[in-house]
Amino acid sequence: MTRHLLSIDDLDRPGIERILDRAASFAEVAGREIKKVPALRGRTVVNLFYEASTRTSSSFELAAKRLSADVVSVRAATSSVTKGESLKDTVQTLTAYDPAAIVIRSPHAGAAQLVARWTDAAVVNAGDGKHEHPTQALLDVYTLRKRLGALDGRRIWIVGDVLHSRVARSNILAFARMGAQVTVSGPPTLIPRGIEALGCRVAPTLDALSEADVVYALRMQNERMEEAYVPSLREYAARFQIDAARLQPHQLLMHPGPVNRGVELSADAIDSPQALIAQQVEAGVVVRMAVLYELLVGTDSSPRPQPTEAAAVEAVATA
Amino acid sequence: MSVVRLFGAPAAPAALLLRAAHALDPRTGLDAPHDVLVRDGAIAEIGAPGSLPAPEDAETIAGEGLHLFPGFFDPHVHLRTPGQEHKETLATGTAAAAAGGYCGVVAMPNTDPVLDGAPLLRALIEQAKQEARVPLGFMPAITRGLAGAELTDMAELRDLGALGFTDDGKPVVAAGMLRRALQYQRLCGGVLALHEEDPSLSGAGVMHEGAVSARLGMAGIPSISESTMVARDAAIAAFEAGRVHFQHLSCVESVEALAAWKAAGAQVSGEASPHHLTLTDEAVRSLDSRFKMNPPLRSEADRQALIAGLRDGTIDCVATDHAPHARHEKEAPFEQAPMGVTGLETAFPILYTDLVQPGVLPLGLVVERMTAGAALLDLPTPRIAVGEPANLALLDLDASWEVGARGYASKSANACFEGRTLRGVVRLTVAAGAVVHRAAVEALA
Numbered sequence: 001m002t003r004h005l006l007s008i009d010d011l012d013r014p015g016i017e018r019i020l021d022r023a024a025s026f027a028e029v030a031g032r033e034i035k036k037v038p039a040l041r042g043r044t045v046v047n048l049f050y051e052a053s054t055r056t057s058s059s060f061e062l063a064a065k066r067l068s069a070d071v072v073s074v075r076a077a078t079s080s081v082t083k084g085e086s087l088k089d090t091v092q093t094l095t096a097y098d099p100a101a102i103v104i105r106s107p108h109a110g111a112a113q114l115v116a117r118w119t120d121a122a123v124v125n126a127g128d129g130k131h132e133h134p135t136q137a138l139l140d141v142y143t144l145r146k147r148l149g150a151l152d153g154r155r156i157w158i159v160g161d162v163l164h165s166r167v168a169r170s171n172i173l174a175f176a177r178m179g180a181q182v183t184v185s186g187p188p189t190l191i192p193r194g195i196e197a198l199g200c201r202v203a204p205t206l207d208a209l210s211e212a213d214v215v216y217a218l219r220m221q222n223e224r225m226e227e228a229y230v231p232s233l234r235e236y237a238a239r240f241q242i243d244a245a246r247l248q249p250h251q252l253l254m255h256p257g258p259v260n261r262g263v264e265l266s267a268d269a270i271d272s273p274q275a276l277i278a279q280q281v282e283a284g285v286v287v288r289m290a291v292l293y294e295l296l297v298g299t300d301s302s303p304r305p306q307p308t309e310a311a312a313v314e315a316v317a318t319a
Numbered sequence: 320m321s322v323v324r325l326f327g328a329p330a331a332p333a334a335l336l337l338r339a340a341h342a343l344d345p346r347t348g349l350d351a352p353h354d355v356l357v358r359d360g361a362i363a364e365i366g367a368p369g370s371l372p373a374p375e376d377a378e379t380i381a382g383e384g385l386h387l388f389p390g391f392f393d394p395h396v397h398l399r400t401p402g403q404e405h406k407e408t409l410a411t412g413t414a415a416a417a418a419g420g421y422c423g424v425v426a427m428p429n430t431d432p433v434l435d436g437a438p439l440l441r442a443l444i445e446q447a448k449q450e451a452r453v454p455l456g457f458m459p460a461i462t463r464g465l466a467g468a469e470l471t472d473m474a475e476l477r478d479l480g481a482l483g484f485t486d487d488g489k490p491v492v493a494a495g496m497l498r499r500a501l502q503y504q505r506l507c508g509g510v511l512a513l514h515e516e517d518p519s520l521s522g523a524g525v526m527h528e529g530a531v532s533a534r535l536g537m538a539g540i541p542s543i544s545e546s547t548m549v550a551r552d553a554a555i556a557a558f559e560a561g562r563v564h565f566q567h568l569s570c571v572e573s574v575e576a577l578a579a580w581k582a583a584g585a586q587v588s589g590e591a592s593p594h595h596l597t598l599t600d601e602a603v604r605s606l607d608s609r610f611k612m613n614p615p616l617r618s619e620a621d622r623q624a625l626i627a628g629l630r631d632g633t634i635d636c637v638a639t640d641h642a643p644h645a646r647h648e649k650e651a652p653f654e655q656a657p658m659g660v661t662g663l664e665t666a667f668p669i670l671y672t673d674l675v676q677p678g679v680l681p682l683g684l685v686v687e688r689m690t691a692g693a694a695l696l697d698l699p700t701p702r703i704a705v706g707e708p709a710n711l712a713l714l715d716l717d718a719s720w721e722v723g724a725r726g727y728a729s730k731s732a733n734a735c736f737e738g739r740t741l742r743g744v745v746r747l748t749v750a751a752g753a754v755v756h757r758a759a760v761e762a763l764a
Contacts, residue, residue: 086647086650086651087651087652088647088650106652108651108652108653108654108655109535109536109537109606109652109653109654110535110606110652110653110654111652113606114650114651114652128652129536129537129652129654130536130537131535131536131537131606132536164536165536166536169534169536192528192532192533192539193528193529193530193533193539194529194530194531194532194533194534195530195533196530197530197533197534198533198534
C-alpha cells in the first residue's frame with residue numbers, strides 16, 4: 001500500500017481487498033469485551049478537522065484508540081483564512097508532535113495532498129472538498145461485500161447531488177474497481193459534465209432504477225435550492241426521493257449520512273430492512289482501523305526509522 | 320501632438336556589433352546569418368556575416384550559432400504596483416521581461432488602488448522612468464475601481480500616456496457600459512482590451528468545466544462564460560465602429576467568434592498565452608495551484624483551436640498575462656489559491672520547445688506573434704532594419720535550461736513550467752537602444 005491514503009486511485013483492487021480483509025479481522029476484535037489491540041501503542045494519530053463532522057471524526061478517533069494510539073483531535077476554523085493560521089503552519093505545528101498519521105478533513109480539494117507534502121506522517125484523507133472521501137468508499141464496499149459477497153457485475157445506482165458529493169466520486173471509483181456497474185442519476189443540474197470518465201453511466205431519470213441491486217442515495221442540501229440547482233425540495237423529492245414505492249424488495253439501500261428524512265429518503269425507506277445505513281456506520285470504525293493499520297504497520301512490522309536526537313538538534317540549529 | 324506612451328529608466332545607448340548571428344525578422348524577410356551593427360542605440364548597418372568591420376568603440380559579440388530576433392512585446396502583464404509590491408515591482412517585473420527577451424511590456428490596472436485616474440498614472444510614469452528596465456506602458460481601467468459602473472477620465476488619461484484601457488481581471492459585465500466606453504473611444508482613441516467572462520456562468524469556478532473538474536469535484540468555469548462575451552462584445556464594437564482587443568483567449572468557441580467578426584470587418588483582435596497554447600486541464604489533476612489561472616487551462620481541443628488561430632492569424636499575438644503571486648499565497652489548496660502564473664521568462668522557450676521544435680508552428684510565425692502586440696496598441700513594431708531603434712533579442716536555441724533552477728528575475732516563482740527543461744536561452748536583450756539583459760555565463764552551459 002502507498003504511504004498515504006489520499007484517493008481511491010491510490011489503491012488497486014488487491015489493495016482494497018487487503019484493507020477489507022484486515023477490517024474483517026478487526027471486526028472479530030470488536031465483538032470482544034476488550035476491543036483494543038496494541039498495534040499502535042506509543043504512536044500518535046492527529047485528527048485535523050476543518051469541517052463539522054460527527055461520524056467520520058468520531059469513528060477515526062475510536063479506530064485509533066482501539067489500535068492503542070495516542071489521539072489528538074484538532075478542530076480548526078476555516079472561516080478566517082486571512083487572520084487564521086495557514087494550513088501549512090498548522091501542519092508544521094502538529095508535525096512537531098511527531099505523529100505517525102495525520103487524518104485530515106478539509107472543505108478544499110487537494111488539502112490532504114498538500115499535507116502529505118509537508119509532513120513525514122502518513123496522511124489519511126477524511127474528505128477534501130467535493131473531491132474524495134476514500135474511507136467512506138472503503139467502508140461502503142466493506143458493508144456491501146459483507147452482505148453480497150463479491151461486487152462483480154452488481155448494479156449500483158448512486159442517486160442525487162453528484163456534483164457536490166465527494167462520496168459519489170470516491171464510491172464510483174471504488175465500486176467500479178471492485179467490478180460493479182455504476183450508474184449515477186439525479187437532476188441534470190447536479191450531474192457534472194464529464195462524470196462518465198470516472199467509470200459510470202448517467203441515467204437522466206429513475207425510470208430504470210428497478211435494475212439496481214444497490215441504491216445509494218446522496219445527501220441533498222437545502223442550499224442547493226437557494227442556488228437554483230433545483231426548483232424546490234418538493235420537486236426533487238417527487239422525482240428522485242427513494243421511497244417504498246421506488247425501492248424494490250430485492251434492492252439494498254445505502255446512504256453516507258446524515259440523512260435528510262423526507263428529502264432524499266422517505267422514512268419508510270430508511271427504516272426498511274433493506275437499509276444498510278446502520279451497518280455502514282458500524283463498518284466505519286473497523287475499516288478505519290484497517291486503513292491506519294495498513295498504513296502504519298502493514299505487512300512490515302519493523303518500526304519506522306526515527307531521527308536521532310543529534311540529527312533533530314542539528315535540524316533546529318540550521319532551520 | 321505625439322504623446323509618449325512607453326516609459327523606462329534612462330540607460331546608455333548601446334554600441335554593439337553582433338557578429339554573424341542568424342537574424343530572423345519575418346516582417347523584413349531577413350532570415351540568414353548577418354552582422355548587425357548597433358550604434359547610438361539604433362541599428363546602423365546590416366551586412367553579410369563577417370563583412371562589417373568591428374568599430375573600436377563598439378563591443379563585438381560573437382553570434383555564430385545564435386539567433387537574433389526583433390525584441391518581443393507583451394501587451395499584458397501584471398506588475399502589482401502599487402499595493403502588492405511583495406509580488407512584483409516595476410523593477411523586478413521589467414527585469415523578468417528583459418530576461419525573457421522583451422523590449423516592451425504593458426501593465427494592467429488591477430492594482431491596489433486601481434489605476435483609474437490621472438494622479439496615479441502620473442506617479443506610475445515617474446516610477447517607470449526611475450525603475451523600468453524595459454519600456455513600460457500602462458493601460459488604466461475602463462471603469463472606476465473596475466466596478467463596471469462609471470467611465471474613467473479616458474481622454475485625460477490618454478493625454479498623459481495611457482496606451483488603452485482595460486478592466487482586466489474582470490469583465491465589463493453590463494453591455495451598456497461597454498457601449499458607452501466604445502462611444503467615448505471616438506473622442507480619446509486607445510484600444511479597449513477585454514477580459515471576457517460572464518460571471519453568472521463562471522460563478523465560483525476555479526478550473527475548466529469538463530471531465531477533469533468532474534473528477535476533482537471542483538467548480539468549473541465553462542468555455543461559454545468566455546465565448547458568449549467575446550461574441551457579444553465583438554457585436555457591440557462592430558455596431559459602434561469601435562476597436563476592441565480580446566485578452567487571453569482560451570477556447571474553441573472564442574476563436575470561432577473572433578474569426579467570424581474579423582471576417583465581418585469588425586476591428587477586433589485577440590491574444591493567447593503561452594500556457595493556454597501548451598497546457599490543458601489535465602495538468603490540474605495534480606491539484607497543484609501553479610496551474611490555477613483565469614481563464615483556466617482548457618481541453619486539448621481548445622488548445623488545438625488556439626494553435627490553429629495563432630497560425631492563421633485569427634489570434635494576432637502572444638501575451639503572457641504574467642501574474643506573479645507570493646509563495647505563501649500559492650501554497651494553499653487549489654480552490655483557495657489566487658489565480659495567475661508568471662510567464663515573461665518562459666514565454667519564448669516554452670513555445671519554442673513545445674510548438675516550434677516538434678514542427679507545430681514555424682519559428683518565424685512565433686517570432687511574428689510575439690512582437691505583434693505593439694502594433695495593436697498603435698506602437699511601432701520592433702524590426703531588424705537599418706535606422707530602426709535597436710530592439711533585439713539574441714537567443715541560443717541549442718542551449719537548454721531548467722525553469723526555476725537558478726531562480727527568477729521576477730520577484731515571484733509561480734511559474735507553471737517550473738522544473739521543465741526548455742530549449743532557448745536569451746543571451747542578450749536590447750530594448751529601446753540599450754542593453755537590458757545579458758545571460759549569466761554559467762547559464763549558457
